Amino acid sequence: MEAIGIKLRAARVQWQLTLREVEERSSRLATQWGNPAYRISASWLDRVERENRGLSATKLIVLASVYGLTAEQMLGLCPDSTVLPMQTEKVSSPNATLLLEEGALEQRAKLWLPDKLVTDAPPASTTLLPTEDGTIPTHYRRGIIGQLDRTLEPMIRAGSIVLIDTQKRAIAGRKEWNHEFDRPIYFLLTRTGYVSGFCELDKESEWLTLIPHALSFETNKRWRYRKEIEVVGTVAGVFSRRFA
Template sequence: MEGIGGKLRASRLAWKLTLREVEQRTLRLAQQWGNPAYRISASWLDRVERENRGLSATKLIVLANIYSLTPDQMLGMCPTPDTTFTPSEDLSVPNATLLAEGNLDTYAKVWLPDTLVTETPAEATALLPAEQGLLPSHYRRAVIGRQDRTLEPMIRAGSIVLIDTQKRSIATRREWNHEFDRPIYFLMTRDGYVSGFCELDKESDWLTVIPHALSFESNRRFRYRKDIEVVGTVVAAVIRRTE
């Protein structure tokens, strides 16, 4: 089976790109995304292609953006395990008491309603009614709608997000290292709710909603606290895999 290096090389050649051209494109992406870690050197990529070296998720996302790879194609590059995991006897039977009784069952019903997969997601992202007793009052839940494709494929339509409404300040670039720990915000605009990454200008006059690198959405700019408000920071999510 061809290794990830060979697959990456095939993708590059399909676009008729040289190693140097890929490096130049990653440099532009690094400048656009404001993180030098996204830059990939030609010599490093050459070693990956020739030696099937491993690469981080960050580097794979950058190359996927340049080669226009879909999430399924990205996963297809990952090696397939040679062996099948067989659980031990102690883990083969679920703990029925744990799942059927106590707080875990209560939270599971809240986070994973029976209709999560069977119902078609709504068009618009919606903030759900507050629930008494389960969580502190400053936590709210929301469902991502089909029109809100800002964070696809990381958070798809129909996913449920938990929002901490006490965390409303926009983090600066120094407060996160890569997009996997970059804060996600839940926002209210004049047209409805949206979730996404955010940036504030130096004067805090304009807020830009930034989509996931693999999303087809574009940046959107709003007048801060006039055309858009921060409801809170997304602290957890139940991801829906299909629509």
């Protein structure tokens, strides 16, 4: 593939990633996808960029995932294409802190977090917001941590707005996370209302325990799993704010 190395390097520089960071991210993907063939070494990528070597579809898929390339941008790596990686919007860089003032990313942010959600006072109790067609993907919902809900403080403050992935409802075991920032946070429905926090299941999957943050003053709470409590989904994003 003529000049593909130049295009790949341009995409990597656009994202402000080092060769070693690409290797580390590809290693995580190889582990998640269960195939060591997805791992990309820093030395191999360096040769591809310098010598314009060809690469397999497997390697292209990994690099597209690491660089966040769309299908059109992937085609831009092919010869004679008019879509170049450098045309990717600057706001997509994961290693840069940017103020979202314009562009597609700013527009998507406003879809999932309208101004009204930010300016209105949060409710007293944790609440699941109504579905609004066309604003966010159908398997996502939004919720607000109530003013009286201190379960995850100080990590997630009362009044925060959360984005919930309803396709991820399985309670993760202890081996699936390493620390509190890696530990899944769940949004749940009980007979008396909504709650959010870390969760544990007993060995028989009969009882679900809501675990507060270690610095919170809240205590553990327990319900019969799928009889007294249901998992709405896993928290995928958090907008934290202060309220009067």
